[in-house]
Structures are given as C-alpha cells and as structure tokens.
Amino acid sequence: MIKGALTRRRMLGTLAALAVLPLTRPAHATEPLGFGELYKSFGVLGLEFSDKVKRLNGREVRVKGFMAPPLKAEADFFVLTEIPMSLCPFCSSDADWPDNILVVYLGRKQTFVQYNAPISAQGVLEYGSWVGPVTGFVSQLRLRSASFETV
Amino acid sequence: MRKLLLALASATMLAGAAQAATVYPLDRATILVGSPFDFKVEFDAVVKPEDVKVTVNGQDYEAVFGKKAEFVAEEKGAEDKVLGSALILRDMAINEAGDYTVEVSAGGETKSVGWDVYATAAEPKAKNIIFMIADGLSVAHRTGARIMSKGMSEGKANGRLAMDDIPPVAFIGTSSTHSIATDSANTASAYMTGHKSRVNALGVYADRTPESLDDPKVETIAEALRRTGKKSVGIVTTAEIEDATPAALVSHTRKRADKAEIVGMMFDVKPDVLLGGGSAYFLGKDVPGSKRKDDKDYIAEFKNAGYALATDKAELAASAGANQERLLGLFHTGNMDVTLDRQFLKKGTVDKFPNQPGLVEMTEVALDRLSKNPEGFFLMVEAASVDKMSHPLDWDRALVETIEFDKAVAVARNFAEKNPDTMIVVTGDHTHGVAIIGTVDDDKPGEKMREKVGTYDNAGFPNYEDKDGDGYPDRIDVSRRLFLAANNGPDHYETFRPKMDGPFVPAIQNEAKEYVANEAYKDVPGAVFVEGNIPKDEDTGVHAVDDIVLQAAGPGSEGFRGYMEQSDVYRVLADAFALGAAKK
Numbered sequence: 048m049i050k051g052a053l054t055r056r057r058m059l060g061t062l063a064a065l066a067v068l069p070l071t072r073p074a075h076a077t078e079p080l081g082f083g084e085l086y087k088s089f090g091v092l093g094l095e096f097s098d099k100v101k102r103l104n105g106r107e108v109r110v111k112g113f114m115a116p117p118l119k120a121e122a123d124f125f126v127l128t129e130i131p132m133s134l135c136p137f138c139s140s141d142a143d144w145p146d147n148i149l150v151v152y153l154g155r156k157q158t159f160v161q162y163n164a165p166i167s168a169q170g171v172l173e174y175g176s177w178v179g180p181v182t183g184f185v186s187q188l189r190l191r192s193a194s195f196e197t198v
Numbered sequence: 199m200r201k202l203l204l205a206l207a208s209a210t211m212l213a214g215a216a217q218a219a220t221v222y223p224l225d226r227a228t229i230l231v232g233s234p235f236d237f238k239v240e241f242d243a244v245v246k247p248e249d250v251k252v253t254v255n256g257q258d259y260e261a262v263f264g265k266k267a268e269f270v271a272e273e274k275g276a277e278d279k280v281l282g283s284a285l286i287l288r289d290m291a292i293n294e295a296g297d298y299t300v301e302v303s304a305g306g307e308t309k310s311v312g313w314d315v316y317a318t319a320a321e322p323k324a325k326n327i328i329f330m331i332a333d334g335l336s337v338a339h340r341t342g343a344r345i346m347s348k349g350m351s352e353g354k355a356n357g358r359l360a361m362d363d364i365p366p367v368a369f370i371g372t373s374s375t376h377s378i379a380t381d382s383a384n385t386a387s388a389y390m391t392g393h394k395s396r397v398n399a400l401g402v403y404a405d406r407t408p409e410s411l412d413d414p415k416v417e418t419i420a421e422a423l424r425r426t427g428k429k430s431v432g433i434v435t436t437a438e439i440e441d442a443t444p445a446a447l448v449s450h451t452r453k454r455a456d457k458a459e460i461v462g463m464m465f466d467v468k469p470d471v472l473l474g475g476g477s478a479y480f481l482g483k484d485v486p487g488s489k490r491k492d493d494k495d496y497i498a499e500f501k502n503a504g505y506a507l508a509t510d511k512a513e514l515a516a517s518a519g520a521n522q523e524r525l526l527g528l529f530h531t532g533n534m535d536v537t538l539d540r541q542f543l544k545k546g547t548v549d550k551f552p553n554q555p556g557l558v559e560m561t562e563v564a565l566d567r568l569s570k571n572p573e574g575f576f577l578m579v580e581a582a583s584v585d586k587m588s589h590p591l592d593w594d595r596a597l598v599e600t601i602e603f604d605k606a607v608a609v610a611r612n613f614a615e616k617n618p619d620t621m622i623v624v625t626g627d628h629t630h631g632v633a634i635i636g637t638v639d640d641d642k643p644g645e646k647m648r649e650k651v652g653t654y655d656n657a658g659f660p661n662y663e664d665k666d667g668d669g670y671p672d673r674i675d676v677s678r679r680l681f682l683a684a685n686n687g688p689d690h691y692e693t694f695r696p697k698m699d700g701p702f703v704p705a706i707q708n709e710a711k712e713y714v715a716n717e718a719y720k721d722v723p724g725a726v727f728v729e730g731n732i733p734k735d736e737d738t739g740v741h742a743v744d745d746i747v748l749q750a751a752g753p754g755s756e757g758f759r760g761y762m763e764q765s766d767v768y769r770v771l772a773d774a775f776a777l778g779a780a781k782k
Binding site (some may be wrong): 086089090091092093094095096116130131132133134143144145146159160163174175176178183185187188 | 491
C-alpha cells in the first residue's frame with residue numbers, strides 16, 4: 048500500500064513538472080537560489096547572509112525545498128525548509144525551527160501540498176527582520192508575492 | 199441497566215468534580231521551610247468573596263500566612279470563558295516546619311489539603327553538589343555504553359564505566375501531577391524545586407488559566423542558594439541552555455517553549471557558570487539566526503553583568519584566565535551536535551559549528567571555576583542528547599552520548615576524590631522505552647536483516663574495537679553490533695544499521711498532519727517497514743513511565759534510599775546544604 052502511494056505520487060510529480068515546464072519564465076527574470084547559498088557564515092553570535100542573498104534582495108528568485116507543516120490550512124504563508132520537517136514547531140511546544148528557514152508569503156492563496164514532497168517556491172526575496180502583523184511570526188529571510196509548485 | 203448505571207455514575211462524578219476547589223500547592227506537597235511560593239485556590243464556580251473561608255490548622259489563613267490573598271472574581275479561559283473565582287497569594291513563605299492542613303470553602307465547594315513543611319539539618323553535610331543528569335537515561339543506555347566502550351568477553355565486562363562505581367541508592371518515580379507519564383520540564387523541575395508539576399511546566403504548579411507566566415510559583419534550587427548563602431551555581435548542558443532541564447534551575451513558566459522568557463529568568467538569577475547551546479534566544483530579533491521577537495541583546499546584558507563570553511572550544515579553554523567573575527559559554531545557536539557527529543563523523547551541523555566543546559571539557563571548566571568559591575557550589579551537568587537521540591530511535595548516537603556522559607562523571611568523581619566534601623548524584627530524569635535484545639551480525643546467514651539478529655546464544659558478543667583507547671569505539675558500523683529495540687515509535691523503517699549520514703529522522707509529517715515513515719530510509723538495503731504503535735500525531739518515540747535509577751556518593755548521599763518520588767530528591771539536596779536550617 049505504501050509502495051502504491053509512492054508510485055502514484057511520483058507519477059503526479061512527474062505530470063506536474065511536465066505541465067509547468069512550458070510556463071517557466073525566462074532565465075534572466077528569476078534566479079535560482081539554493082538553501083546552501085543563503086549564508087556566508089554561521090556563528091554563535093549570529094549568521095551572515097551571503098553576498099548572493101544581498102545581491103538578489105528585492106529580486107525574483109526560485110528556491111527548492113520542503114513545506115513545513117503550516118500553522119493552519121488557510122494561512123497565506125508557510126515556512127520553507129531545506130529538508131522535510133520531522134517536527135512541527137507550530138504544533139509541539141518542545142520543537143523548534145532550524146536556523147536556515149525561509150518564510151514564504153503567497154501572492155494569492157494556494158492549496159497546501161504534501162509536506163514531504165519537494166516544492167519550488169518563487170517570489171521576491173527580502174532579508175532583514177520582519178514581524179508578520181497577523182501571526183507575530185518573526186522572519187529574517189522571506190519571499191513575497193510568492194507562488195509555489197511541486198517538482 | 200448497565201447504561202443507566204453508567205449514566206448515574208457519570209452524573210455523580212460530574213457533580214463531585216464541580217464541587218471541589220483546587221488548592222496549590224497540591225495535597226501532600228513537601229515544602230522547604232522558609233522558601234517563597236505562591237498559594238492559589240481555584241473555585242469551580244463564581245463565588246462571593248465574603249463566602250470564601252480559608253483556614254490553616256484551624257486558624258484564619260491570614261494569621262498563619264501573614265498576608266491577605268487577592269480575590270479574583272472571575273478567571274477567564276480561552277475565548278473569555280469564565281472558569282470560576284480564585285484566591286491568589288504570591289510570594290509567601292512558612293517559616294515554621296510542621297504539618298499544615300489548609301481547608302478551603304466557598305459556596306458548595308470545599309477542599310482540604312495537607313502540606314509537609316520541612317526543616318533541614320542545622321549544619322551542612324556537603325560543601326558542593328554535582329548533580330549529573332543524562333536526560334532519558336535508561337538501563338539499556340548504561341549497559342550499551344559499557345559494552346560499546348569497554349567490551350565484554352565470556353560474559354564479563356572488560357572494564358567498568360565511571361558510573362559503575364557510584365552506588366545505586368534509589369529508584370525514582372517520575373510521574374507528573376496530571377499523568378503517569380512525564381517530560382523533561384516537570385521531571386527536572388521536581389528535582390530542582392521539590393514540587394512535582396505538569397508536563398511542560400517549570401517551577402510552577404500548572405493552573406487553569408491559559409497565560410503561561412502567571413501560574414503559582416515554587417522556589418528553585420538556584421533561587422534558594424541565592425536566598426540562603428553565597429554558594430556558586432553552575433549549569434552545563436549539551437542542549438540549548440534555555441532547554442527544559444537547565445531551565446529548571448531558574449525558571450517559572452507553564453510552558454517550556456517560553457525560551458525567550460527563560461533566558462531572562464536565567465539573567466535574573468545569574469548562575470555563575472552557564473555553558474551550552476541556544477544562543478539564538480540571546481540575540482535581538484534583527485540579528486540573522488535570532489529566535490527572539492524583541493530587540494533584547496542578552497549577549498550584551500550578560501557581558502555587562504560581569505560575564506566572560508566563550509563561543510567555541512578555544513575560547514572556553516582560554517576562559518580559565520578571564521578576569522570576569524562569571525562565565526557564559528554558548529557554542530551553538532541551537533542544541534549542540536552529538537559526540538558521534540562532533541568528534542567522529544562530522545555530520546549534523548558540525549560544518550556550521552566546527553569547534554564545539556564536549557560535555558567533558560565543559561564540566562572541567564565549570565568545576566575549575568566554581569571550586570574557586572570557598573563557600574562551595576551547586577553544579578548541574580546535563581547530557582541532553584541521550585534523550586534527544588533516543589526520541590528518534592538513533593540508539594548508536596544515544597549510546598555514544600552515554601559514554602561521553604560517563605566521562606564527565608569520571609571528571610566529577612576525580613574532583614570529589616580531591617574534595618571529599620562534595621556529593622555526586624548521577625541519574626536520569628525519565629526513561630525511554632528501549633532495551634538491548636542481542637546483536638545484528640552481518641555475517642549471520644539469512645536473506646533478510648531480521649535473520650541477522652542474534653538472540654540468546656546466537657547474539658554472541660559485539661566486535662567493537664577501541665584500539666586508540668579513547669573509550670569510544672573506533673567504528674560504530676562494525677559487522678556484529680548491539681541491537682537495541684524500541685518498544686514504541688511512529689511508523690518508520692528499521693535499517694538494522696547505524697545512521698552514518700546524520701541523526702535518524704524516523705518519521706515526517708504528511709499533509710494530513712500524521713507522521714509517516716521517512717522514505718529517505720526506505721531504500722537502505724534490508725530496511726523493514728515498522729508500523730507505529732502510538733498515535734499518528736506523535737513524531738518520535740516517547741518517554742517511558744518506568745522508574746529511574748539514582749546513584750549517589752559523598753556526604754549527604756545517605757538521604758537517598760529505596761523508592762522516592764522525584765520531588766523527594768530535592769529534600770536530600772536541601773538537607774545536604776542545610777537550606778532549611780532553623781534561623782539563629
């Protein structure tokens with residue numbers, strides 16, 4: 048049964064990727080940004096954003112990752128993580144977010160997807176501390192006017 | 199007929215429940231004489247203040263408590279639901295030891311509780327206490343660490359752990375006030391305050407209001423030491439310093455997740471030595487990596503309060519020569535990496551934080567600093583990741599953490615040998631559902647990995663080697679290795695092998711908010727799907743309710759004996775330090 052579900056998901060993923068290909072925007076408009084490229088340095092006294100993040104601030108980027116289990120199904124933001132989240136900081140009081148997360152504010156509401164399937168999020172990159180007015184969620188790095196698709 | 203009886207029974211129970219007020223501290227509380235605490239009465243109904251009657255040993259409470267309590271006409275719950283009236287008296291103390299019966303009534307509600315307010319020895323028995331907690335330490339962790347580290351031949355261990363020569367003196371019951379099961383917040387809190395509490399709570403009784411910072415407080419050991427004398431206080435952990443176990447020495451909150459506030463509570467008490475991870479909650483929100491929602495810069499606050507700061511192994515070593523009287527060592531933004539990753543495999547987040555010290559070095563530095571105080575010290579050392587690796591069923595990492603913990607125990611024993619006025623306690627705070635059932639032998643015939651599990655006579659002895667004599671096996675992925683089996687867990691894949699690429703992540707959440715087996719392990723040769731036996735909203739293996747073993751040596755350790763509640767441990771500590779000696 049597990050095997051069947053996986054095969055089906057793989058197939059759906061392949062179909063989605065095929066469907067999306069013709070719609071991909073020209074390369075110069077959107078730069079890919081990897082989780083490994085977010086920080087120049089990690090340190091106890093703080094992390095430092097990479098030159099690439101600083102350069103792309105305010106520009107449209109595309110980041111691949113995983114959707115962390117969202118606060119609620121209807122929220123218009125979610126947290127993008129490098130690897131699938133094994134814990135749900137929104138649900139469990141002793142779980143905590145990893146250091147390297149990206150908060151994605153959607154341009155329009157989208158139906159949330161399977162959390163352990165990779166997605167590609169696209170939006171305007173912004174860094175610097177910002178407190179979500181509705182949720183109080185503090186983010187250091189965000190995508191605004193974003194959308195996402197399964198990959 | 200049976201339905202009718204059930205209906206009657208439930209009606210009776212409801213009526214009964216509706217008429218009992220709740221009094222904090224709870225019935226059978228044990229309270230250190232002179233220690234400040236909050237007294238609270240929660241009525242199930244809205245009552246009139248003039249109807250409220252509280253007596254203590256038959257006298258009006260004000261005469262005994264010395265203060266008048268605040269009456270709250272209506273306490274509010276979620277969505278402003280009225281919960282009933284309450285009576286709150288903050289920061290009171292009882293200065294005469296003895297049995298106290300508190301009787302409360304209002305409207306149709308009555309409640310009677312008894313408290314044991316205890317004094318201690320007049321003179322201290324110990325000058326120093328080193329309280330060593332391996333979080334989640336179960337018997338399997340000890341046995342496994344011994345076999346992995348020392349080896350075994352012909353049924354006899356080839357060496358002894360440092361903890362093997364500290365007498366086991368008590369079995370400790372870890373249950374919480376609302377459940378037989380427990381977590382590290384209320385278990386550590388019981389040790390460090392003498393009061394049991396509820397899961398997730400620290401230094402408080404868990405009241406009914408949603409606010410997490412208003413619950414009735416009890417005194418922590420660090421606060422008691424500040425109140426009664428000049429001993430130093432040290433906290434060493436491999437977790438975030440604001441995580442539940444270290445937080446238990448200083449904190450008062452219903453929610454262990456109030457980590458930003460817990461850092462503030464640490465700052466209020468100012469332990470003389472603080473070593474661990476968790477710097478993210480010390481950084482103002484504008485600093486990348488911060489997890490605070492405010493601009494508080496606790497790095498600066500601690501420095502201004504006379505703390506030397508160390509952020510890696512080299513700075514920790516150099517801190518011995520620092521002029522500042524206190525030491526703050528933060529070595530990771532989150533939990534520190536585990537020994538297997540930090541020292542051997544370089545996995546986890548070791549690439550980001552390559553120079554983290556280990557528990558042994560941190561314990562050595564802490565003892566060196568604290569022992570300079572002629573008044574003595576209380577040091578709590580926590581091997582946090584015995585638990586943090588047992589949750590995801592990563593038994594190899596949990597065992598290596600236990601070996602590291604044992605090396606820290608050796609440091610403590612060495613200190614106590616030179617300073618015989620030191621009591622050492624070695625224990626866990628709760629257990630895990632794990633046991634060693636034999637070995638996995640890659641050379642055992644069989645197609646499937648389960649055929650390679652050796653039980654009884656077929657288990658033989660593992661072939662770990664320690665040629666460099668550092669106490670750690672040279673490799674954990676040997677051909678005949680220990681097989682630890684969890685008695686609970688989420689859906690996951692059992693790989694029968696150590697996780698060489700980083701800590702095991704057995705399950706991840708799906709879109710239905712259920713934890714499902716992590717498919718990253720599906721294709722490991724021989725992996726077998728194991729269906730979980732706990733609810734699907736549980737992400738990892740859970741704590742066991744089993745008693746834990748407490749070992750102790752040194753002056754005052756004779757107070758530990760037989761079965762004890764976790765909260766009784768505090769009384770032995772308080773007695774060793776004479777924290778409740780009659781005032782002269």
